[in-house]
Amino acid sequence: SALVKLVLALVAENRALGAENESLRLENALLRGEIEGLKRALGSGASPYSSNRRKSPPKRPGRKAGEGSFSRRQAPGGSGPVEDAPVDSAVCLSCGGALERVGSELVTTTDLPASAPPPEVRRVRVWICRCETCGRTVRGRHPAVAEGQQGATAHRLGPLVKAAALALHHDFGIPQRKVPAVIESMTGLRVTQGALTQWAEGAAEGKAGEVAECLAAAVRHAPVVNTDDTGWRIGGEQGWLMVFVTRSSTVFRIRRRHRSDEVLEIVPRDYAGVMGTDRGASYDAHAFDGVRQSKCVAHLFRSLDDAMASQPAAAMPVTVWLRDIFERAIALWRDRRDGRIGGDAFAQQASELRAELDHALRPRRLKNRDNCRIVGELAWHNRRGSLLRFLDDPAVEPTNNRAERALRPAVIARKVSHCSRNDRGANACATLKTIAVTARQRGIMPQQAILAILKNKDDPFDDSG
16 A cells, blocks of 8 residues: 555665664764874874963953852951051042041951960879778779870870871871871970871771771662772782772772772672772672672773774774763763753663664674774673663762772872881771761861760761760
8 A cells, every 4th residue: 555655665764864874973983083093193182281371361360250159258256356447647648638437347367376375284183092901903083084094104195186186197198207297386295106006096996997887888778889999008018998989978998909809898799779980800790790880981981092092093983983972971961960951852862872882882893903802891891781870870970080089189198108007007097088088078077077986976977066
């Protein structure tokens, strides 16, 4: 019938358009590859240093008009005498007219005191009694006196000093050998590196360790966790610093090896959320076959760019095509996050991107070795749904940048230290970094959280007082 003929004609036309679309896509990828090759040949890539040329005209520094809000910075609380700044002249210096006082403005200048206030010393007289029958000595008890605080250790520093010193090292990243000098210059109190180590290890094996374990247990039930790792020496030998970041907490672990067993300490086999990672072998172990993962797209870009750097122009269409797919996927994710695209339109475009990625990673013979390796590896991850997971779940981010940012301060500190001398010190370092970073993540000063731990409070992240 005429209707059947019309349907067949439309089907044939659709197939022809599809073939033409595929041909144009490959041609576009080839042209992109040639452009990239020409850019590298001409040396037009990004330079590692500034070109020493000012932009014309340069942008003015500071807040731009209409951006954000501006209010005068308020002086800290306190009362004191107010000095007057009168107008010296009784007449206007411009025209000679009489001056009339119409008002005043209170301005303030805040500075450090000329000399540091003396530290607060709390003196407790401990009573000592002796049994008349057996001769046993009994000492009095007081909340401000620690167990064993007697004899050579009768004088100790209080929790405020300890919290400040530990925060300087584990939060601000000041090397431990410099913390005593900072404390002495600001307060006049003398602290030794050995005392800092003892405070950190004691806290990690006590209340701070309990808090860190509670945070680790909470990670196992978080909807999304991002994890990453970096090298960390323990006693001069190779170790690993791992981080696990959720929306409300950050947990660090330092171990001598980085295998799936170490990751399983935090992320169990039956983890119900999504784990964001790079393509490290530890995360691709069979132990995580049942865990949904999201691979970092930024790492994929680096792999594709490295391959393109050594590929001939004829082999570039594959890598350029894959990079284009992931770039469009990230742009689509951002449009949904910023509310620029609705649910139906987003679902349609996401479905098209998944179909295009499946087609780009289909099994086929490729002449270039890098293309064979990349397509084979990405196809395996794609079958597990780990490449475009961020299009399925709005809480999943396309990159693993959240975990990488959490590791950055530790990487900087590693450059000016010898990491950890032993396993006990490594545990103390990871525990206190967990407390400090989680406190900042929750809008609390790390020194305040450490002080609450030293005072044995139930919830160190409660800033209600």
